[in-house]
Amino acid sequence: MSLLVVVAIFSLLHVAVNAAVNWTAMPFNPPSVPLAVRSPYLNTWLAQGTGAQLNDGWPTFWTGAIVGWAGYVKVDGTTYTFLGVPGNSGTQKAVQKNLTWTSTESTFLMTAGGIDLTANFLSPVNPTHLVNQSLPFSYLAVSVASNDGNSHSVQVYSDISAEWITSNDSLVANWNTTTGDVLIHEVQLANESVFAELSDRAQYGSAYYSTLNANGVTYQTGEDTTVRGQFIANGTLLNTQDTEFRAVSDRWPVFGFAHDLGTVKDATGPILFSVGHVRDPAVEYIVAGNALQNRSLYFWSQYPTVDAAITDFMADYDNALSVAKAFDSQVQSDASKVSSSYADIVALSIRQALATVELTISKDGDGSWNTSDVMMFLKEISSDGDVNTVDVISPAWPLFLYTNPALGKYLLLPLFEYQASGQYPNQWSVHDLGAHYPQATGHNDGKDEAMPVEECGNMLIMTLSYTQATGDQSLIKTYYNLLDQWTQFLIADSLIPADQLSTDNFAGSLANQTNLAVKGIIGIKAMSSIANMTGDASRASNYSSIASSYAQQFLQLATSSSGHHLTLAYGNDSSWGLAYNLYADKLLNTQVFSESLYQMQDSWYSNVANTYGVPLDTRHTYTESNWEIWTAATATTSHTRALLIDAVHAYASSGLSSVPFGDWYDTVSGKTQAFQARPEVGGHLALLVVNASVSASASSSSSSVASQATGASGSPAASSTGASRSGSARALSWDGRLVLAHAVLLMLVTVGLGWVIAV
Template sequence: MTDREPVDQTSGTSPAGRVTAEHSRRNFLTLAGTAGLGVAATGWALTPEAYAASATGTAAPSAAKGGRTAAPTFTPIRPPATPLAVRSPYLSTWMATDNLPGTWPTFWTGRITAMAGIAQIDGTAYVFLGAPALPNTDPLPTMRQVNLTVTGTSSVYTLEEAGVRVTVTFFSPVEPGDQRRQSAPLSYISATAKSVDGKAHDIGLYFDISGEWGYGDTSAEITWAQTDIGTGANRLINLNYTPANPSVLAETNDTASWGTMVWTTQHRAGLTYQIGEDNVVRARVVNGGALDSSIDTAQPRAIDDRWPVFAFHLDLGSVRAATEPMVISIGHVREPAVSYLTTPLAPRWKTYFAVWQDMVAFFHRDWSAASKRATNLDDRIRSAARKAGGTQYAALVATALRQAYAGTELVTAPDGKAWAFLKEISSDGNVSTVDVTYPCMPVFLYLDPAYLGAILEPILQYAETGGWPKQFAEHDLGAHYPNADGHNDGNEEDMPVEESANMLIMSAAYLQRADATAARKFATAHYTILKQWSDYLVGNALDPGYQNQTDDFTGFIAHSVNLALKGIIGIGAMSVVATTAGKSGDAAHYLGVARDYIKQWVTKSTDTSGKHLKLAYDQDGTWSLKYNGYSDKLLGLGLVPTTVAAEEARWYLARAGTYGVPLDIRHTYTKADWEMWTAAWLSDQPKITSRLIQGLYTFGNTTPSRVPFSDWYDTTTDRQSGFQARPVVGGFYALLTV
């Protein structure tokens, strides 16, 4: 992985150059006053306020009488950016400011993916989502945000104005063990309204999206349609659009250049829709009317040519009590999903549904049941995380779940089995990068070990049959997502010890948690290649030469203590593989080598001060986070002496600052995933574990770098150093796996 120039979203707008004269007509609003947030765990049976109180044991903030309130407290965290629709590498839209109204949502890169929400309350239009505005008019009034509740699967915004409360929920399911549901590249948005002043109010709710969701260049042309899915009372109204000139299996600005954007809701009394110019469509609602269910015929046309939007409006009539939710599903559907060695692979949902309309219908009608499953999952994660690391740790794992899973997607392999591919988001864009899969491993081990197995399978198969020419493990399956073209010429970002050990450790961790039959089959099928990589490590891991490693932004390094530790644990991991495959002799051999090497490693690694381990064998007076110790604990190998772990814990504690512990002596920056790996490794040293959690929580809660959670940040400035939206935040779950 290689650093790229980070996207600056500190201001809550897109990168420099995005807001030009071309876009000035969209009139970005800047809200005065303090942003208001409050965060807890999600739940559809309770109001966000009541759920926050039940989850935290504290009262939710209440509205002051007679005017706008002060900002509510954050419970449990103010996310650097809030996930809205975050489900796959190409469905990844976030809100990079505290408030839902006043700023456009953005793709993870910072490129605008506009979504507008307007509430009609007694004839007056109030913005509750995005930054819609009409030309030659005053800025539209906005609703006041009261609360934001964030959990692993949902972001719930509560807004109030004119005696009305509107609750908007962005729900991106995570479905462990359910390939049919997990493979659907779709997300939910739901909204309810109720009176909070005891009076009845006439209310209408309006949502739209722009063409920006479906292509990475606003000068590109799109075509659109309205499609009925189902009939009668079950009829769904679907608005969809596609690039007019798609490029299959290609990207434009990290966005798929092919596929269909789908935007769906249930037909019901009071529902109207429209596809047309943004100013024309929104004006109907702002002026108190409904939509006319018409389709603009001026197509294809460019996304930025009169900005076609895809809109739904629901007239709720006179409202006192909370309304039934208005549910919209949104998604980006691609066929094929990826390619593997030039063979196009279908998305996994095609195994269950003949056409995308059937998949969308199933997903949309599953909302109620999916909501209950999500509540149970969120409760389970929150409870386990609190027990393992406290409320701040529970907040961190909640911020990580959608981001981790959305970096991956399920496809069908050439032999019909389920594979999962991962995109190295915001760095190289590689396909299934091994040293990016490795740090996000804990979330899959905790929730769905079979999913990790599905990620490992194509990596292993390529080395076995795809033409990979080297003795050690490959770095990735392709230079750029979504094409797993391999590196049959051997020309890639080699990390020999790093990737070989990563694959062995991940394979062993999967085997320890998989069904016994599946584990034996996996170990037997892949034994030859895993043994090959183990033998490479036997010859190279104890004292690695001048090699690259996962923290490649720090540069190549020789005699790396942390890399040697990983390699030794990788050799020990082969004993787990051998045991599972029924090869007891090999198991004893590799475990014996690992035990012998770790004794030498301790001697070579210990600084002459006797107080800590070094960065490299030949660099006395240096140090670094030995996060690879987590894998030893994870696999139960017992290689690293407890005295060494305790010594390292004391050293890190003395170097902890407000925002965490630096990665090593050379810089003030750190890696969030490795901090949580270190916290898990040293979990029997509660002071350093607590301090690491506190530092990362404080960074996430206060950083002015408003991007999807960055895993590479500076521990002195509280700012992003690079990287964002990457699946490696799955590493936050490490403490739940030991």
Template sequence: MPHIANASAALLSRSTSSDARSGLQSVVTFAMNILSLLAAMAPVTAVSAVSWTASPFIPHSVPLAVRSPYLSAWLPQGSGTALNEAWPAFWTGSILGWAGYVTVDGKAYTYLGLPGGVTGSTNAVQKSMSFTATQSTFVLTAGPVDITVTFLSPVEPSDFAKQSMPFSYMAVSAAPNDGALHSVQVYSDISAEWVTGDNSLTANWTTTSANGMVLHQVQLASQSQFNEVSDHIQQGSAYFASTACSATFQSGQDIIVRQQFVTHGNLANTQDTNFRAVSNNWPVFGIAHDLGTISGPSSPAVFVVGHARDPAIEYIVSGGAVQSRSSYFWSQFSSGSAAVLSFLNDYSSALSRAQNFDAKVQSDASKTSSDYAALVALSIRQAFGATEITISKNPDGSFNTDDVLMFMKEISSDGNVNTVDVIFPSWPAWLYTNPSLGKALLLPLFEYQASGQYPNKWSVHDMGSSYPKALGHNDGNDEPMPLEESGNMLIMTLSYTQKTNDLSLIQTYESLLDQWTQFLISDALIPANQISTDDFAGSLANQTNLAIKGIVGIRAMASIESLLGNTAKSQNYSYGNNTSWGLAYNLYADKLLGFNLFPQSIYTMQASWYQTVYTNFGVPLDTRHSYTKSDWQIFTAAMLQSTSTAVRDMFITGVHNYASSANNANREPIGDWYDTTSGVVEGFRARPVVGGHLALLAL
């Protein structure tokens, strides 16, 4: 998790669019010599009055269409922002033109985005916003009719083909609020901003109406494979589609297309073929539906938005060769339009599956608390939205669905591929939803290092410096976190094996695992001056938390060797500095793996201590700063669950207070690094490490 890159771009409106026995006493000494931290109780930031209700709370940003690193649309909130009070934004904060109107008895209302330059429309009035693990729902009043707008980004952990589809739904339905009959038409469009990070580049597009579907497909005229501009991929196509029944369509300049609907309640079924720069008269791609005259709740008008490309990942294999890998779903479809059509026709079933998934998550997490259930619900789409499931091709060009690798973008901190210390905090999400996803994340790292191309004796930090290029580090000059990453790989590998009884990873890669363990044995006793996953805090010698990770990692190898029928290995450790303190979140791995290496007295002392340094937004990461990490706090809550439910809940409440702190400084998809005195984000946004918020569920 390397260097800080604070992606705090402002969202602007646009007018036109081991056994370790002898070491335990050292831990006791460390805990008993902790110094007091003078941390004042911080008040929860006041929430500005909003005219609508929020359930379970107003997050910093509401997920709208979040399915991949490149399909990631959010509604920034600050102190509370209605669906028609801001443009939807990419995770970086840049605008994604996405607009919506509804006409009721000939009168037009805006329900989505900030479309300007159009006459004859007024804003619908938002009544409520709510979110679950897969859905965000807004209800707005458009005169005598209430409009329900539901954004569904399916989470399909057990179906790799469906989970790999980079598409999302928006469903819009209407119901009279006065008991009378009303004529209702619904419209939405996207702009060409969805295909690039540089709006001066030229886009082209096509519109088709076939097989019961209206489909707009938009792409850059000149594409650059595997390359990004401002974190947008410069490759592939954006798609916007809906059913053809009762639908009209139009492409063209934003104000022209939108004015057509506002004035007439339908579109002209025409196409603008003047291909041009994205910012040149802002081309948009609209679809309108006539819901007819309604006397009660209508069936929804269902729209699909997406961004797909092929190939998806550039991946280094043995001998330095480079392989192009495809998203899994391409194995089932001959074209992007066929994939979109299948996704569109699957809406009712997808909604049912999503509701079942949401209910299970809510039920499981609510066993801890309602605050915890809300935090988990907000985190799941963000964790999954940083990943892509891929497959390779056979020599004959057919897809090899037995070769499944998942890739994760280290969103916002520096864009690395499969960063080990970003996978590790997200690990509970995969253990809870489907451990096979975790295996698919680890396999690229194992395959690469087993090929002999990485020269260091410890685990590599990541699979590539710039997503989606998983090209390794044959020079060995990846960011050096030797103890951190080696311990992470051992812990994750064993936890996967324990959850699934699948021995394939430890059987295939035993020599690599042993190599990393030998490094830990030499390095974990007294950790050298090095950085940990929290690299923004700087390097430090003798880090207790790193030593804990090393010890647990060594003990993990003992269990791995036992499972393989080999001799168990162990190692002692000690510590240097007992005048500082920090969140010992790496003890979570001891609980996760069921070792109980550390005596209960250690957890009891920690539970007591953390209460003395708690603020309303949680506990600082360590002595040096007032900031903290949300993922590590929930790890700590989980490891203390059997010690003190009160302290567990204290940590959950702190993170919940931060995630629900409605102030204008926080408008990003959850930033996991924040200040405990102010509740304001320090940096990072939309990172998959929020999968760590599922730490209690993974236990």
């Protein structure tokens, strides 16, 4: 299929989908807009699909469960909804004019009568400041300005519901409001279960909604219709607390604030709200002797109470916004050197991936915080909820290399420490640290999901890449024997892998997997480099020779008889797949495989590409977006690189999905398979850290390709409800032009894509 044909279809799809919304969306209308996305349990989105205003539906947890979050603005006595669908009578809907989003911010511009309202959702990304990065809070900043040159009386209201603490609305909640320089609503379950989850929601800890206390600010807790009705009628709240604790769905308790801005003409400073979810302890971790250790979020090392942390978080808004804009600018600059499409993909991925990890510390025997004992834990969101899954950390790895390689070290440490304790009985690397986040209780029975070559190769590759990026040899020196043990397993089982799973376990196990062999061979070469760094010249030479020998044998075993591509498995001549594991060879600059192999694969991919990318392999038409981007990072021509990147961009911007960036999707239909909100999208930063340069693209629908950022040196700098259901989300209003655009999209999908498949 001609690249020009692919580009033309991508462009037409983009135009048709973006015509389906009646507001400006920059850079495009995403599948789901991140609102408060900071941790596995503070993970709130606005589903889009073909488009939804901020007040067309309720914000939801990443699973799709409603988390009631409402907002009103009262202008000259008329109340407009700008956030959520609270549905009280006597209100109108603000009209959305604009949506823009970056790596850290989602900003909505709404018109409500004579004023324009800007709602900015900022989920800070501060990866080199561990205290700030560990704070599980997010900002909502609301500002207003006259749009007709006249002065207007304006009051702003917002609340959250008790839905923020559980997925079971029949459970009883209790709550409290504290007053001071910051007004803080806190809500939690009456009967908590530490470390437990229900439908991926923590069943312990508290949700917090806060605002600055100032003249004209009032608060109230109580039944949704009562509290909201009070604001609609009067523009203020009663400074009262409902103390009749009850089930979340029993008269829907909400926790509201109102700000009376008086008369407004020029743009106001932001009205600041923060939302968060805090639990302590955060993670249960297995240590030597099968003992269990409670670990807390890093921010506790600086703050004695949650209220103190919130107060500081609110006071830090101006700085947080400045840091966020600098981060966004750096990311945009770095990623745009690859292409504008690539920059969009990266920006949509960062918040999502970083919200799957939590920075933790332990306590010393005297009860003081041990800030030298930092470990980070990752939840395998949207699949099986494992803790620190090695083959989930691996695809997300480029994110950590780019933002702060130390974060990668903190992810690997709990895996290394557990296996160094001798409690894990297998000779290969463990698959994960526990089957139920946040319980990292290990697998002392050795019955974790077995991916021997996959995980051994991953641990070796990630450890070497961290060491190369930082010069810190602590991992390779401390855990040298473990790394060598895993290398011995790779020597035995990676050239001709036994029937086993790879990271794409949904595709099933397979013997003689070509792509798995690639990872194992690079893993052996990685250990050669590690041995060389530590002065073990004998092992370095031996492992280098083995890797070189295996690479030569591999080419004979894995190349199709036509010489046009690698096979999916040895001996299956008509099969093929994405050889994305070659990315590690480029990342580490190990040069195990010849450039001719990369050129062969580069030439092949354009022959088998569908509208939304190259299938993972010949067994299915689905793919994974992170592997598309990894493969793009190994491309030898700008045409193939652009083909893969633009295919992922077309999928993300198609309007065919309404879940947080699903990485597993069908390359023909563009349909998301089952995954959403996962850390794997961190792999989309692959081109920002690979040790290669890319040439300019002469024929891409994106901006031209230029030399990309490399290594950590390119990473950005950073400084220190559902209430009444009568107001259900409404469908978008379609005028004739939108109907036509939708029809064009359907025509392209059903007719144009069928033609492409035939070609």
